Amino acid sequence: MRFPESFLHFIWQFRLFQALNLFCTSGESLKIYAVGMPNKNAGPDFAQAKLSIDGRNWIGDVEIHLKSSDWFLHGHQDDPGYDAVILHVVYEHDRPVYRKDGTEIPVLILKDLFPESLLTHYEGLVNSVHTFPCEKLIHSIDPVIINGVLSRMMIERLRQKSELVFDHLAKMNGDWESTFYHFLAKSFGFKVNEIPFEMLAASLPLSVIRKHLDHPLQVEALVFGQAGFLSASFKEAYPRSLKTEYLFLQKKYGLIPIGVGAWRFLRMRPQNFPTVRLAQFCALLLKSDRLFSKVMELEDLPELKKLLQNLPVNPYWITHYHFHKEAKKVEVQLGASSVFHLIINVICLFIAAYGKYSDQPDLMNRGLQLLEEIPAERNVITKYYQQAGVRLDNAFFSQAVLQINKYYCAQKKCLNCGIGIKILNQ
Numbered sequence: 001m002r003f004p005e006s007f008l009h010f011i012w013q014f015r016l017f018q019a020l021n022l023f024c025t026s027g028e029s030l031k032i033y034a035v036g037m038p039n040k041n042a043g044p045d046f047a048q049a050k051l052s053i054d055g056r057n058w059i060g061d062v063e064i065h066l067k068s069s070d071w072f073l074h075g076h077q078d079d080p081g082y083d084a085v086i087l088h089v090v091y092e093h094d095r096p097v098y099r100k101d102g103t104e105i106p107v108l109i110l111k112d113l114f115p116e117s118l119l120t121h122y123e124g125l126v127n128s129v130h131t132f133p134c135e136k137l138i139h140s141i142d143p144v145i146i147n148g149v150l151s152r153m154m155i156e157r158l159r160q161k162s163e164l165v166f167d168h169l170a171k172m173n174g175d176w177e178s179t180f181y182h183f184l185a186k187s188f189g190f191k192v193n194e195i196p197f198e199m200l201a202a203s204l205p206l207s208v209i210r211k212h213l214d215h216p217l218q219v220e221a222l223v224f225g226q227a228g229f230l231s232a233s234f235k236e237a238y239p240r241s242l243k244t245e246y247l248f249l250q251k252k253y254g255l256i257p258i259g260v261g262a263w264r265f266l267r268m269r270p271q272n273f274p275t276v277r278l279a280q281f282c283a284l285l286l287k288s289d290r291l292f293s294k295v296m297e298l299e300d301l302p303e304l305k306k307l308l309q310n311l312p313v314n315p316y317w318i319t320h321y322h323f324h325k326e327a328k329k330v331e332v333q334l335g336a337s338s339v340f341h342l343i344i345n346v347i348c349l350f351i352a353a354y355g356k357y358s359d360q361p362d363l364m365n366r367g368l369q370l371l372e373e374i375p376a377e378r379n380v381i382t383k384y385y386q387q388a389g390v391r392l393d394n395a396f397f398s399q400a401v402l403q404i405n406k407y408y409c410a411q412k413k414c415l416n417c418g419i420g421i422k423i424l425n426q
Helices: 005-012 116-126 143-171 176-188 195-204 206-210 218-225 238-252 274-289 291-297 301-308 337-355 362-374 379-388 395-409 418-425
Strands: 029-034 046-053 056-067 085-092 107-109 320-322
Touching: 005 056, 005 085, 005 116, 046 085, 143 176, 143 337, 143 362, 143 395, 143 418, 176 195, 176 206, 176 274, 195 218, 195 274, 206 218, 218 238, 218 274, 274 320, 291 301, 291 337, 291 362, 301 320, 301 337, 301 362, 320 362, 337 362, 337 395, 362 395, 379 395
Parallel strands: 056 085, 085 107
Antiparallel strands: 029 046, 046 056
16 A cells, blocks of 8 residues: 555545445445545544445444554544444455444445556655646646635635734733734744744833833834844944943843844845844834734725835944944835735734634735735745746735645645645546
């Protein structure tokens, strides 16, 4: 056997086996009226199947294994939840299985009931050496089907990310502003420095920053000090002032900075250095108090872009990309791709998540519609799918591609993907 049990689930669920003149191993005739509903939780694999065994109708659960003996390998004999199994579907039958009342569970062997070509196609997908399993085949699938699958992927992605928001919201005792601040900081890390930015937000509560929004230097001192960049000695006036302010505020609030070694500078353009990103982050905090409330008030994409543009970044950073390194000129404003990155990963997410939390479907739709107005993201992953023939018209679909790549393609879960199923069914 060269395939996982999920392949048999696929065969059973989509009835890709010879369904006429079926017999159980005991010789009883078998008719299948409904294969049942896949069970993603604990318990038998399919629930509410409808069968007829030797003329007697049954409604119950179906369990699927590669070998009958896997029933014992998985410990089902000790689980009362499996007493309602009416059919054991296997690839090979090597051992009878009995219910607790002593009756034998009927067995259907699938081994010779489906074409060998189906297994060959499946192996060709999961053993593919391409960048994703169906890279050379996806062009043959109707774009309408692909878009339908990607739309479901985007909804799944939004649900998963919303759960992360709700988990953090619970830790913040329902404070949406602090939760938004946490995710905004994390997103400012732009992958490379995502973790240290998240650590920074955890070590520097929004409630502390709010007390000093009328004093930009103090906010900058808090952020750069907590980031660990003010521990050195400085010759220039600006960093010296920051250090003086921070030492006072650190003692006042009992703050513990994160290690400066957590930040990554290598193989980055100066305008992407974490010091510049921290300066931009400070400017955004200073530009608008209660950012989450502000975001919820803004109606369209141009207004949201405006919020993230023309930030009041301290002039020091126009000629510096590090406290100890001067430069002729540094671009201190967020570029278009960075603005869209923040809108996609934080603002759209929070609009939709708040809509779900407060039972306002219009807000959920607004978050998705914003994604449709934003250009598709360009990265290594989206490039592969576009080269394979997948059309990505906007960020809605580029986000969906990131989801399907991470949770399906990279894990070779073709049997759980609508596109993979369509290819196997061709």
